[in-house]
Amino acid sequence: MTTTTKPAAPVAAPATRRLGPARLALRQGRLEIRQFLRSRESVVFTLGFPVIMVLIFASIFKDEIAPGVSYTQYFVTGMIATGLMTVSFQNLGIWIPIERDRGVLKRYRGTPMPKWVWFAGKVIMVLVTGVVMTALLLAVSVTLFDLDLPGTATAWLTFGWVSTLGITACTLCGIAISSLARTARSGSAVVTPVALVLQFISGVFFVFTNLPDWMQQVAAIFPLKWMCQGLRAVFLPESFGAQEPGGSFELTRVALVLAAWCVIGLVLCLTTFRWTTRRDG
């Protein structure tokens, strides 16, 4: 038996070093990317899926849908938009519920990590995979299916802002929808049908103007239709704009709708985001 008198707490803490915001965000982003790259299914599904779709569809349909515009060109723009939605909306909507269910988020919440850092990590992961996926799609389409890269600075600029706004809106919506899933497994059940339906009605697989009118109206509420349309403005000839439902590519409206979805997504994130599962309070 020992009688222990406790020594006073040693206060020999090392000099405090709190990491700066930029460093915290970059570390978190690196961790997220590393986790993403190491889970083979998600790499294959997220990055490979759009490329495989392009290979299949471009090999089957070789018609021209308008003078000087092949179906392939049309389809590739749709697949870039879909790809951006996959890496952001689907990826987050499926993975966040899994991490929440496993208690990873709860654990982060118990550390001094500022909350925004975790979101920053996700955003960095989404951006990096989005760029890689787009580059991959463009490389395949240019080499195999004669897609022309944008020829003017304006077109590149449009490409830049449409992609950025689109991926931002989809990221925010992905984070927001992640709170709908009650368990780890239900994430993909919530997100996949939404994504699939949007792809069909937003003119990814079919020329948008060939779709029934009501379907076009429904699609126009959601971001994917506008992302596709904005990207068509980048990759298809100016003349094709006349065939769009609004008689032009309507870039202003593209910007407005996507910006509105950014706002809606952000508000939903701020009001509904959960660090713990429902049964966990």
Next chain:
Amino acid sequence: MLVGRTLGGMSDEVAIRVRGLRKAYGDNVAVAGLDLDVHRGEVFALLGPNGAGKSTTVEILEGYRRRDAGEVQVLGIDPESVLGTRRARSSEGLAADWRSRVGIVLQGTGEFDELTVAEVVSHFAGFYPSGDDPDKVIERVGLAGKARARTHTLSGGQKRRLDVALGIIGRPALLFLDEPTTGFDPEARREFWELIRDLSAAGTTIVLTTHYLDEAEALADRVGVIAGGRLIEVAAPDSLGRRREALATVSWRTPDGQVESAESATPTALVTELAARFGGEVPGLTVTRPTLEDIYLRMIGQR
């Protein structure tokens, strides 16, 4: 056995002070007016059956859960202000400072499937202003051989050690351990106990919930028993439930092979008498006092 650790000599600063804590989930009252004081530097074990309000209480103290009523101070701050509720909200800086002084080992493990032990621990170390050396902490929890293993390949006990590593990586002043040794083999538990004693000797205040009474007895300066959402008793493990005054049980084997036993307030006298009766060695002699578990089960059973 740690006996006679007096707290009187230390500063009687409190690490945790709870008064009249209440929390209900709908009609189900989980915590019904709980009072609790945990002193700085002590190891405090919370015992109680499942559903008694233990986890709810601990999660309120950890800043994970809101309460319905009552006063709570943990390291001088209302944990709800860290959570940021309507009742209380503290600045980001203050909240981060509090979080960096509180270490948490949750009941369930949060898995980082595809990362290695070393990656996870050093990542978390970066969140703390005076985080410990990751390699040292990995070594300390006994995972040195697994530092490069992906976390999903760890056994249940090893995952738990990783949880503990993440709980102590920030060199907390106060450490919450929610059923930390579930899934440990006996050897691992002993090693874990040593780690807790080390941390405690270095001045860390520890709040432990456990279902293992021997664990509470081995580690805790004081134990508190929660039942029905209240703290029904707080005492040193050897005096809980008037254990010190409890009768001892003496048992022995009679010449015809039967086991006989008797409760006695004076077991020494009884043993002396038995020794005289048997003329020396008493066959199959044991003298036992109620274990903490016996006492605890009696206390819980009365309710």
